[in-house]
Amino acid sequence: MSGPVLEVADLSVRYRTPVGPAYAVDGIGFNLMPRERMGLVGESGSGKSTTVLALMRMIRPPGEISAGHVRLEGRDVLALSEEDLRRTRFARMSLVPQGAMSSLNPVLPIGAQFADLFAAHDIDPDDGHVAGLLSRVGLPPAVAARFPHELSGGMKQRVCIALAIALTPAVILADEPTSALDVVVQKQVLATLGRVQQDIGAAIILIGHDMALMAHFVDRIGVMYAGRLVETGPVKTVFRSPTHPYTKLLIGALPSLTARRAFQGIPGVPPSLTERPPGCPFQTRCPIAEARCRIEAPAPRPVGSDHLVACHLVGPA
Ligand code: SF4
Numbered sequence: 001m002s003g004p005v006l007e008v009a010d011l012s013v014r015y016r017t018p019v020g021p022a023y024a025v026d027g028i029g030f031n032l033m034p035r036e037r038m039g040l041v042g043e044s045g046s047g048k049s050t051t052v053l054a055l056m057r058m059i060r061p062p063g064e065i066s067a068g069h070v071r072l073e074g075r076d077v078l079a080l081s082e083e084d085l086r087r088t089r090f091a092r093m094s095l096v097p098q099g100a101m102s103s104l105n106p107v108l109p110i111g112a113q114f115a116d117l118f119a120a121h122d123i124d125p126d127d128g129h130v131a132g133l134l135s136r137v138g139l140p141p142a143v144a145a146r147f148p149h150e151l152s153g154g155m156k157q158r159v160c161i162a163l164a165i166a167l168t169p170a171v172i173l174a175d176e177p178t179s180a181l182d183v184v185v186q187k188q189v190l191a192t193l194g195r196v197q198q199d200i201g202a203a204i205i206l207i208g209h210d211m212a213l214m215a216h217f218v219d220r221i222g223v224m225y226a227g228r229l230v231e232t233g234p235v236k237t238v239f240r241s242p243t244h245p246y247t248k249l250l251i252g253a254l255p256s257l258t259a260r261r262a263f264q265g266i267p268g269v270p271p272s273l274t275e276r277p278p279g280c281p282f283q284t285r286c287p288i289a290e291a292r293c294r295i296e297a298p299a300p301r302p303v304g305s306d307h308l309v310a311c312h313l314v315g316p317a
Contacts, residue, residue, distance in 0.1 A: 003074075004032055004033055004034075005019070005033065005034045005036075005073055005170050005171055006031065006032040006055070006071070006072055006093075006171050006203065006205075007031050007069070007070070007147040008029055008030050008031070008055070008068045008070055008071075009029045009066070009068060010027050010028075010029055010068040011025055011029065011051070011054060011067070011068030011069070012025055012026055012027050012028075012029050012059070012063070012065070012066045012067040012070065013025040013047075013050050013051075013053075013054050013059055013063060013064070013066065013201065013227075014063070014064060014066045015062050015063045015064075015079045015273075016061075016062040016063075016064075017274055019118075019274050020274050021066075021237070022274045023227050023273055023274035023276065024047050024050040024063070024227055024273060024279055025047040025054060025153070025227045026048050026226070026227035027068070027228065028047070028049070028051065028068075028194055028224070028228060029068075029229070029285070029300075030222060030229065030232060032171065032203050033203065034203055035202070035203055036200070036204075036219055036220065037194075037197070037204050037206065037217060037218040037219045037220070038204070038205050038219065038220045038221070038222065039207075039208060039217065039218035039220070039221045039222065039235065040205060040206070040207050040208075040221075040222045040224055041208060041209060041211060041212040041214055041221060041222070041224070041250070042209070042224035042225055043209070043211050043224055043225070043270060044209070044222060045273075046224040046226065046227065046270070047224050047226070047228075047272060048175075048207045048208075048224055049098065050136055050174050050204065050227075050311045051207075051224070052095065052173045054070070054087060055070055055093070055173060055205075056093065056113070056173065057070075057077060057078065057080075057085055058095075058283050060294070065078060065309070069095035072092055072093055072170070073170055073173065073243070075103055077093075079313075080115060086120070089271075090091075090117060090121065090163070090167045090169060091121055091167045091169060091172040092170050093151070093169050093170065093172075093173065094163075094164040094167070094169040094171075094172055094173070095160055095161050095164065095172075095173045095174075096157075096164045096172060096174040096175065096177045096193070097160060097173065097175055097177075098175045098176045098179060098180075099180065102240065103160060103171075104156060104159065104160065105148070106147070106148055106149060108147070108149075109144065109145055109146060109147055110143055110144050110146055110147075110148070110151075110159055111130055113159075113163065114130045114144070114163065114166060115130075115162060115233070117166055117167070118254060121167060123167070123272070129297075131144065131166070133162040133166055134158075134159075134162055136157040136196055136199070137159070137161050137192050137196060137306075138158060138188075138192055139155060139158050139159070140164070141228075141270075142237040143159065153180055153181050153185070154181055154185040154188065154189055154271070157177055157181065157189050158189060159177065160177070161177070161189070161192060161196060165196050165197075165199075165202070168200045168202070169200075169271075170202055170203065171203050171204070171205070172202050172203070172204045172205075173207075174178065174193060174203075174206045174207065175207045176207050176209070177190070177193060177206075177252040178190055178208075178210050178213070179208070182183065186213065187213075188217055190213065190217055193206075206218055211239075211250065212250065212254065213238055214235070215235055217266070218235050219234065219235060220232065220233065220234055220235060221233065221234075221235045221239075221245045223238070223244065223246065223250065223268065224316055225246050225281060225282055226270050226271055226273070226276070226282070227273065227281075228281060229300065229308075229310070230244045230246055230247065230300075230309070230310045230311070231243060231244040231246075231247045231307075231308065232283065232307070232308045233270070233301070233306060233307030233308065233309075234305075234306060234307065237305075237307055238305065239251060242305055242309070242310045243311070243314050244282075244284065244290055244309045244310065244311050245286045245287060245311065245313075246266075246286070247293075249264075249266045249285075249287075250266070250304055252264050253265060253266060266285060268284055268285035271284065277294070277296070278293075278294065278295060278296075279292075279293050279294040279295050279296055279297055280297060280298055280311070280312070281297075285305065288313060289313075290313070292312055293312060296312070297316050298310045298311050298312045301315040303315040
């Protein structure tokens with residue numbers, strides 16, 4: 001496949017609330033190429049996890065996908081029947097969830113959870129198939145007989161990765177897969193995820209808020225703010241030359257081993273998702289906002305090769 005494996009356009013997710021709709025994701029778009037590693041970063045509540053759930057069509061009421069398109073290997077995910085969707089999940093696009101403990105069934109041994117997955121897709125695996133999958137994520141075959149509560153956090157997350165690659169999907173969505181782990185285990189689990197992703201030739205979207213971890217893993221990065229993608233580009237370009245004012249502040253807030261300086265935060269808070277002001281969502285925290293920013297929402301514009309920024313004050317006039 002030479003074109004994108006995943007195409008996302010104008011995707012919006014809203015939640016019905018007593019005070020009106022809350023837009024958790026607001027018109028985002030991007031393409032993911034085969035084997036590509038893309039990262040999505042942003043503060044809590046910026047819409048990263050909601051985006052992943054929307055791609056899997058796992059938004060539940062009172063939430064709904066209110067607009068947009070998601071095409072996976074050319075197929076319109078939002079138009080799939082429930083049965084086609086069930087067959088697509090894990091087989092063509094899988095999810096490594098944020099909390100391994102809450103996504104694994106606590107009353108079933110690990111081997112039975114693989115058996116359920118294969119049965120749901122009418123697959124009769126060879127003897128040793130589960131042991132082979134466990135081995136690929138660095139776990140011994142004996143793990144198949146254990147219950148989730150008998151495993152460490154890192155082992156459970158490795159099981160989730162093995163489940164996610166079991167049917168060799170074209171796209172893996174990994175929602176903060178290492179957030180509950182200590183730093184050493186985080187690096188190991190991420191290295192395992194990267195290795196198996198390359199082995200099966202899948203593309204991956206990694207959600208996270210650890211910019212340093214992200215910088216070492218992904219090829220391209222998208223920065224989300226208040227439900228919008230404010231900057232996307234090759235990870236080296238974005239780290240070396242952050243262009244959106246929010247990205248600049250995010251990267252400026254990273255601790256440095258060499259430069260001695262006071263910790264820099266980002267003043268203010270993101271706008272309420274139910275009381276969104278007109279114009280740019282970053283206007284109340286932006287150090288260079290001007291009058292136009294309070295009226296008109298900026299659309300993403302190219303500022304370099306494969307580099308898009310949604311800000312009135314950067315890019316071509
Ligand atoms: Fe700041 Fe205006 Fe750019 Fe928004 S559009 S990031 S408020 S300068």
